[in-house]
Amino acid sequence: MSYRQRTSADALAIAKGTRGPVQGFVALSALYLIVLFLIPAVLGQSPRSSRRKPARKPGSERDVQVANRVGEPYPQLVDITQSTGIQFEHLSSPEQKFIVESMSGGVAVVDYDRDGWPDIYFTNAQTVDMALHGRKARSALYHNNHDGTFTDVSDKAGVAYPCWAMGASVGDYNNDGWPDLLVTCFGGVVLYRNNRDGTFSDVTKSAGLGNDSGWATGAAFGDYNGDGWADLFIAHYVDFHLESLPVFGSRETCKYVGIDVQCGPRGLNGSPDNLYRNNGDGTFTDVSQASGVADPEHRYGLTAVWSDFDNDGKLDLLVANDSQPNYLYRGNGAGKFSDTGFSSGIALDENGAAQANMGIAIGDYLHKGRMSVLLSHFDNEYATLYRNDGQMRFTDESDSSGIAQATRGYVGWGDVFVDFGNDGWQDIFLVNGHVYPQVDSVHSQLRYREPKLLFLNERNGAFKNISAKAGLAIQIPQVGRGLAVADLFNDGKLEAIVENLVGKPMILRPEGGPPNHWISFQLEGLKSNRLALNARVRAAAGDLLLLGEVISGGSYLSQNDVRIHFGLGRHKRVDKAIIFWPDGRVENLTNLVADHFYFLREGAGIVSSKLPRAGDPKRP
Numbered sequence: 141m142s143y144r145q146r147t148s149a150d151a152l153a154i155a156k157g158t159r160g161p162v163q164g165f166v167a168l169s170a171l172y173l174i175v176l177f178l179i180p181a182v183l184g185q186s187p188r189s190s191r192r193k194p195a196r197k198p199g200s201e202r203d204v205q206v207a208n209r210v211g212e213p214y215p216q217l218v219d220i221t222q223s224t225g226i227q228f229e230h231l232s233s234p235e236q237k238f239i240v241e242s243m244s245g246g247v248a249v250v251d252y253d254r255d256g257w258p259d260i261y262f263t264n265a266q267t268v269d270m271a272l273h274g275r276k277a278r279s280a281l282y283h284n285n286h287d288g289t290f291t292d293v294s295d296k297a298g299v300a301y302p303c304w305a306m307g308a309s310v311g312d313y314n315n316d317g318w319p320d321l322l323v324t325c326f327g328g329v330v331l332y333r334n335n336r337d338g339t340f341s342d343v344t345k346s347a348g349l350g351n352d353s354g355w356a357t358g359a360a361f362g363d364y365n366g367d368g369w370a371d372l373f374i375a376h377y378v379d380f381h382l383e384s385l386p387v388f389g390s391r392e393t394c395k396y397v398g399i400d401v402q403c404g405p406r407g408l409n410g411s412p413d414n415l416y417r418n419n420g421d422g423t424f425t426d427v428s429q430a431s432g433v434a435d436p437e438h439r440y441g442l443t444a445v446w447s448d449f450d451n452d453g454k455l456d457l458l459v460a461n462d463s464q465p466n467y468l469y470r471g472n473g474a475g476k477f478s479d480t481g482f483s484s485g486i487a488l489d490e491n492g493a494a495q496a497n498m499g500i501a502i503g504d505y506l507h508k509g510r511m512s513v514l515l516s517h518f519d520n521e522y523a524t525l526y527r528n529d530g531q532m533r534f535t536d537e538s539d540s541s542g543i544a545q546a547t548r549g550y551v552g553w554g555d556v557f558v559d560f561g562n563d564g565w566q567d568i569f570l571v572n573g574h575v576y577p578q579v580d581s582v583h584s585q586l587r588y589r590e591p592k593l594l595f596l597n598e599r600n601g602a603f604k605n606i607s608a609k610a611g612l613a614i615q616i617p618q619v620g621r622g623l624a625v626a627d628l629f630n631d632g633k634l635e636a637i638v639e640n641l642v643g644k645p646m647i648l649r650p651e652g653g654p655p656n657h658w659i660s661f662q663l664e665g666l667k668s669n670r671l672a673l674n675a676r677v678r679a680a681a682g683d684l685l686l687l688g689e690v691i692s693g694g695s696y697l698s699q700n701d702v703r704i705h706f707g708l709g710r711h712k713r714v715d716k717a718i719i720f721w722p723d724g725r726v727e728n729l730t731n732l733v734a735d736h737f738y739f740l741r742e743g744a745g746i747v748s749s750k751l752p753r754a755g756d757p758k759r760p
């Protein structure tokens with residue numbers, strides 16, 4: 141069977157079609173759009189309270205500031221790392237002679253102490269030389285001090301030395317309301333149970349995850365069988381062993397543009413993936429084979445994201461495979477999956493080629509009520525933007541959107557759909573950095589350190605490269621890997637946290653954007669999994685029709701803020717919000733005032749709301 145051929149099962153699914161509640165809402169929401177044209181826009185000042193902002197050095201970057209489609213200035217992304225007090229540095233070997241030294245650097249946002257302020261966990265990895273000498277690398281958990289600074293609490297929390305760490309994802313596997321941390325490692329995974337007192341316990345073995353011993357990369361919690369307990373998928377990359385290290389430059393697959401480089405992934409054996417069902421008693425059972433996601437071809441898995449891509453109410457799973465076709469597993473809601481990678485159009489690019497798929501971003505960048513996908517790739521390729529056309533059909537819009545042209549020549553990793561300007565349209569942000577330090581010695585455009593890329597949503601399916609017009613910080617070349625976004629300072633602006641393979645991270649804060657409004661939702665499941673993973677919010681604010689989802693994992697080995705944040709442009713309220721809980725319950729909320737954080741509990745609607753930085757910082 142050719143890669144392009146549909147299976148009969150896929151054809152049947154397409155023929156049957158589905159019309160989920162989200163699609164129905166699109167029609168309803170069109171009414172809001174009509175109403176909007178009848179109401180003159182009323183511009184107002186944001187009522188957000190003033191706060192001490194992290195220090196910002198004046199620069200000339202404002203001279204090249206760009207405007208969005210309605211003429212508003214796009215914010216400048218300012219490097220505030222120094223003012224946060226974060227001292228973390230990722231270790232790396234200068235020559236990167238082994239692929240296992242090139243892939244680490246995931247960053248997770250997790251409010252581990254539930255004070256309402258996002259904290260940050262940076263993973264770290266030793267070099268092969270360090271490992272051979274019995275030395276470990278120190279990962280770091282930074283507590284958010286509520287004043288723009290962070291404090292390293294790794295030792296007290298007990299999460300400084302999990303393993304040879306790659307990335308981290310957040311879930312609440314025991315449904316106690318306290319987020320737990322899953323660290324992926326070269327050599328399995330570590331599950332840290334949150335002890336509710338600022339400390340974590342390594343429960344990997346007692347939870348039944350101790351047999352996962354491969355090179356784990358992207359991990360994602362999601363309740364695929366709808367029993368209210370978050371299950372866990374873990375992608376594995378290369379079957380790699382320190383006892384039999386492939387020799388640098390030794391064969392054809394260890395050379396690049398004529399120079400000797402590290403070997404892999406091509407030429408090395410891949411490693412299968414695992415799905416673990418949550419038993420609801422603190423343990424997991426390996427159901428990889430029975431569920432159909434075991435990856436019998438041993439593709440080089442890097443990132444995984446759960447979402448309901450065809451809006452049929454059943455959770456699906458997207459797995460990005462380096463240099464090989466991606467998996468898009470369609471779930472039947474009862475524990476079985478079928479791979480629709482090829483029939484959906486997402487396994488390969490539009491030319492039928494498998495790319496070096498690294499990071500996954502999902503977002504509804506066209507306000508269609510469906511989650512589209514962005515995948516980051518290698519330097520001789522380009523980032524692929526797959527527009528979700530419904531019913532598990534995706535169209536490769538990389539060229540027509542302008543993304544392909546602007547991302548060629550870069551090695552992309554962490555990627556997100558993010559609305560830094562709060563105008564209600566999600567832009568695209570990618571971090572880059574080459575795999576081989578040796579490319580600096582080649583007389584070409586290739587460099588080990590690469591700048592980041594920022595694309596403005598043109599609201600018509602196209603994106604405009606504004607990387608040179610959003611401040612100097614993102615133009616500084618680095619060896620980027622992980623990327624997460626979060627409203628770190630609870631002021632309605634989204635920061636980006638970039639973890640680099642080499643040296644310090646970079647935290648970017650949007651400054652000088654338009655006085656747009658926003659809204660933030662934190663969800664708590666009752667019958668659904670407590671962290672409300674894969675719950676969705678559809679919000680209508682005037683002409684804006686927004687879709688957000690609570691997601692575990694994603695980007696590249698990273699974890700975004702689990703709160704759903706919407707930019708609202710000049711709209712001072714959300715006219716209507718529909719909450720789609722994972723267990724199928726649908727709740728409607730109306731007339732929500734903007735510039736507030738809303739806490740929603742399943743079945744109880746709004747439990748509380750608060751203004752930025754106002755009132756009791758404790759969660760309800």
Ligand SMILES: [Ca+2]
Pocket residue numbers: 250251252253254255256257258259284
């Ligand atoms: Ca916190």
Ligand SMILES: [Ca+2]
Pocket residue numbers: 311312313314315316317318319320334
């Ligand atoms: Ca927990």
Ligand SMILES: [Ca+2]
Pocket residue numbers: 362363364365366367368369370371417418
């Ligand atoms: Ca489950």
Ligand SMILES: [Ca+2]
Pocket residue numbers: 447448449450451452453454455456470471
């Ligand atoms: Ca589905």
